[in-house]
Amino acid sequence: MKKILVLFERSGAVSIPFREAGFDVTTIDIEPHLKDNEHHIQMDIRNIDKLNLNYSEYCLLIAFPPCTYFSKAGLHYLRTQPGRKEKQLRDLEMVSILWEIPIKHKCFENPAGSALNKLWRPHSCRIDYCQFADFKKLTDLWLENLPPLLPEQMNLKKYGSFITNMRYGFNRSHTPIEVGYAMVKQWSDLL
DSSP states (O other), rough: EEEEESSSSSSEEEEEHHHTTTTTEEEEEEOOSSOGGEEEEOHHHHHHGGOOOOOGEEEEEEEEETTTTTSSTTHHHHHTTTTTTHHHHHHHHHHHHHSSSSOOEEEEEEEOOTTTHTOOOOOOOEEEEEGGHHHHHOOEEESSSSSOOOOOOHHHHHHHHHOOOOOTEEESSSHHHHHHHHHHHHHHOOO
């Protein structure tokens, strides 16, 4: 059975579709998983080395690094909140270290316009959640040995040429499960 490692995911948006497709999925996050704690390791990812994972067993690494210090919505706080720049640099170092995990196929996600584009590397592709699900949100993907994720649908029929339906709060911050199903459909054969 092919193994996948998913970091910073507690919603099940990616782990559930891959598990349904027959993959052995391990998730790691500092918070408990909202749907499947049986295959979830609750810990600070900065301590991932303590798990002594055999990365050669994994065919795909997917990560959703926290966007708190990278999102353009909060970048103006870097000048006004003491210590915020240091936290951004700490998280940037974490992203860089996680990217170096020796797993062949990788996908990292952050909101469009993330400071990761300037501080770390330019994104590989940009998706809009309305191309997969029922709300609009631009998201950047950093990919290694994976093709860009292609749109599965457009909700223009339901919402018109400009999608006005928006999710707010907790649900909007989570990747829709339809994106996870698209990843399975488009990337499974490569793994």
